Amino acid sequence: MITLIPGALFLFAVLGVVEVASRTGIVNGAVIPPPSMVAMIFLQIVTSGAFVAPLLQTLELLFAGYLTGCGLALLCGILMGSFRPVYNLFEPLTELLRPIPKPALLPALILFLGLGSTMKVTVVALAAFFPVLINTIQGTRSVDVTMIDTARTFGYGKAQILWRIVLPAAAPYYLAGMRVSLAIGLVVIVMAEMLTSNGGVGATLIDMQHEFKVRQTYGWLAVLALTGFSLNALFTWIERRLTFWSAS
Amino acid sequence: MTGNRRAFLAALTLPMIAARASAAELTRLRVGAIAITDCAPFFAALQQGSFASNGLDVVTESETGGALGIPAVVAGAYDIVYTNLPSALLAIQQGIDLRFIAGGSPLNPPDTTGLLIRHGDAMRTGKDFEGKVIGINDTRGLQWMYARGWIKATGGDQDKVTYRAVSFPQMSDAVKNKYVDGIIPSEPFLSLNRSDPTLDLIASPGRTVFPKGRVAAWVVSGDFATRHADLVRKFVVAMDKGSQWVNANLNTPAFAQFIAGYTKLDVARVATLAKGPTSVGISASDVRRMADLMRANGLLTTAIDPVTKIAVPR
């Protein structure tokens, strides 16, 4: 706890400077509001429960897309990492699709999938897919061949080798990928919501911005920051539970 | 298309080069505009060198959205910006100091927006739309107010209709694929969708709700209006010249080339856009009408005295 003090002091010092600058007019107070006002609005958003509905929608779509994307990526990654022919078959395609900035795909996605949940889940899944795929391929390849051979001599079937050797051994890799995908997924879902304005935190942000409610915008950004922070902490907790056996 | 752009750039630069040759007395003015037909007087003034001959070196950038100009003016990135009127009033409501110096001119008659549905669907009045979804560009924006007003005016309960945000280019896809039941596009998407046999135009909500109303304006910060009233005057005089050119050339082929040049639309498509005479004035009653419309829809909750916000040079 004591170690948090320097960090807290630093944070409050920075906020203090902004507060003074904003209130005295050194910076335009209508544009960079005093942190104290933002804090009040943030508390209001939280205590009034206004954050619940949009946040739930955002998280719902995020998880749906994220889990889909990661699941598919794990599957494809293991297949591509284990079997050269499979890798060669899909590598040109994935190398072509990976660099496409996903927001550029939105018009096509909206055409085929509409403006609702399906489209948003898909775009999140697409964005989450590639980091996990790359990392899973790398992780699968890094599995010590002797381990697999040993397992085979013990009569392990393909499925068992996969479940008991490959998956755990590749875990550090694909978990790292999944962490990156979580951050990317959050960015993408917020962006999709900002562009389609149909509920969710992103849509709320855009609404606040349209009405030039700058303080509310920062209040909701604080909600978003806290959400991302919590998601990351949650991920770390889950990751630790899953990999307790590996020495770091 | 390439030819258009080259010709247009040449036409733009010639007067500018001439102006620069004559000189140092030009004051730089940074203007944010949008490459749409509504800004025709501005681009016409630019092309004809009206700004230069009024002592202004106008540096312009085009934005993607109608309301992006306002934050940019606040940030000091622009001196003058084109924006839609509801956004400007919302900004004023939040304490941002803006003044209106000229009106955004509808190039077309008030039918720049229309309500379209799938061919064969039976909706004709607001009542028919209850329980259905209408796609509009900006939730809680101008078309949203048009939609609500039209629904109410034609016997429907405006709160029983769902309004979904769809960007203009996606509107025809959205309605054809049944993500929404009706769309309210603006030009050039209005004429594009009108000519589509699978879509029917059933109403002009803009005309019903806000006939002959000013929906956009050129704004500056209050600070700028006070300190640089002379520049504002010169800008508006030049814009007026631009608007006169537009009115004089409305039906000439050069006009279509001109519009195609800066909007990057196809020349053939420009020819299909409905056109009408334009003007760049703005009055307190223009602003008051919009404020009343917004108040009726719950967007404006504070009192704004339009007269104090007009900074049109005399």
Place this chain on the structure above:
Amino acid sequence: MTSRAAGIVLVLALLALWEGSVRFGLVHSANWPAFSTVLGALYQNVMDGALLTVIGSSMWRMLCGYALGSIVGVSVGLAIALYRPVRLALEPTIELLRPVPITALVPALIFVFGLDDRLKIVCVAVATFFPVVVNTVSGAATVDPIYLQVTRTFGIPRSMAIRRVVLPAALPFILAGLRTSLAIALVVTVIAEMLAGQQGIGYYLVSMQYALRAPEMYAAIILLTMVAYTLNRLFLMWESRLIRWARTRELEA
């Protein structure tokens, strides 16, 4: 057929499917032009220079922001890893700010930075900063503290210790961070330009849509993809060369 060839055939088959969906009337939309039309637009726009200028200006902005974010990221990362007070002071703030999607900040930042290059460079720099700083800290942390103590005992100045011991050890991690940031930088540049307009490929994508020129929009996406792919490849080449250089330096030290 070798599986390598099969991979390319797969891509071609999908492109044929795209073309077919339009030619055979399966999909009918202004937003879904035929692949051949897109190729035509791509050829024409590259030839008359329009697309290349647009992409060039975006790349310029991206690289400026990327350089800024990387330099600050590595510096701050090293400072955090080497000096405990710095870590205690900065880490909580960084952890709090890191999860905020930069795209959500863009509209708010317009009020401060306007709409020009400044805004986009700042956004890219901020987006680049976080992965770089995190990776730099991780990388520097792999250095056994014993090595640093040894350098201190022998009176070797800190700066040299950093150059000869910490940096080479942290290099693979830093490079991984820089590679991730490169991809992020590109996406953020495009998004910032889409949201805050004016020039660049993001603005081009949106304005082509509004100008009813979907083929141009897809052509730009294709070009963008090729650029991103090339950048990634170039980075990988540079990275392997750098690692080889660092290994030799490390051996020398």
